[in-house]
Amino acid sequence: MRTIMVINAKGGCGKSTLSTNIAAYFATHWEGTVTLADYDPQASSLDWLAKRPPERDRIHGLDAHEEGLRHLDRNTEFLIIDAPARSHGTELTQLVRHAETIVVPVLPSPIDINAASRFIQELLDVGKVERREVKVAAVANRVRENLLIFGELEQFLEKIKVPFIARLRDAQNYIRAYSRGLGVHELPEYLAYPDWEQWEPLVKWLESRRSQP
Numbered sequence: 001m002r003t004i005m006v007i008n009a010k011g012g013c014g015k016s017t018l019s020t021n022i023a024a025y026f027a028t029h030w031e032g033t034v035t036l037a038d039y040d041p042q043a044s045s046l047d048w049l050a051k052r053p054p055e056r057d058r059i060h061g062l063d064a065h066e067e068g069l070r071h072l073d074r075n076t077e078f079l080i081i082d083a084p085a086r087s088h089g090t091e092l093t094q095l096v097r098h099a100e101t102i103v104v105p106v107l108p109s110p111i112d113i114n115a116a117s118r119f120i121q122e123l124l125d126v127g128k129v130e131r132r133e134v135k136v137a138a139v140a141n142r143v144r145e146n147l148l149i150f151g152e153l154e155q156f157l158e159k160i161k162v163p164f165i166a167r168l169r170d171a172q173n174y175i176r177a178y179s180r181g182l183g184v185h186e187l188p189e190y191l192a193y194p195d196w197e198q199w200e201p202l203v204k205w206l207e208s209r210r211s212q213p
């Protein structure tokens with residue numbers, strides 16, 4: 001089973017957006033059962049799933065906030081975990097136990113970049129990450145221009161050897177896809193092509209050995 005967790009201590013950075021889009025990507029591009037486990041009490045991923053049209057590739061939902069992974073479908077090949085905000089300390093350690101790949105979305109503001117650097121540092125102090133039993137990458141989300149603002153984060157990530165894997169633009173497509181229970185890969189090509197291109201390095205990484213311990 002491939003286990004991919006989207007996490008950042010900060011709310012609103014795109015955890016649910018990335019989780020739902022990653023789940024939709026694997027559901028449409030791969031054979032095999034996809035499960036989306038939502039650890040966030042806000043349950044945005046499960047709300048999205050409830051809107052998913054029945055004729056689309058099936059994604060199983062799991063209310064992990066209530067019941068953890070106990071009722072995880074045994075056939076799951078791709079497990080995508082939407083983690084809650086404010087995960088620190090033992091809670092963070094517990095969550096990381098489930099993951100082999102961690103994606104950290106970061107918004108392009110100084111406050112978010114500082115918070116993300118601290119969070120990634122905290123993540124690296126978790127034993128499992130320290131021992132490289134889990135792979136971590138950062139994704140810039142809601143980027144409006146090719147901002148220099150990520151320079152410092154880039155330097156920091158380079159120093160700690162965490163790849164800065166993709167930059168996703170701020171686009172109405174994400175809102176549109178979310179409200180219809182779809183991923184951007186399921187929107188028409190003429191609308192979503194720029195987003196598909198931006199997702200390419202992220203999905204390539206997720207599909208490769210590089211994102212697996």
Ligand SMILES: Nc1ncnc2c1ncn2[C@@H]1O[C@H](COP(=O)(O)OP(=O)(O)O)[C@@H](O)[C@H]1O
Nearest residue numbers: 011012013014015016017142169170171174175
């Ligand atoms: N790339 C994007 N472009 C446009 N809106 C986005 C993008 N990523 C996230 N959003 C919007 O930002 C808000 C917060 O995103 P969300 O995924 O819910 O964050 P989190 O789960 O980390 O709290 C949502 O309204 C979402 O639709």
Ligand SMILES: [Mg+2]
Nearest residue numbers: 015016040044
């Ligand atoms: Mg969320």
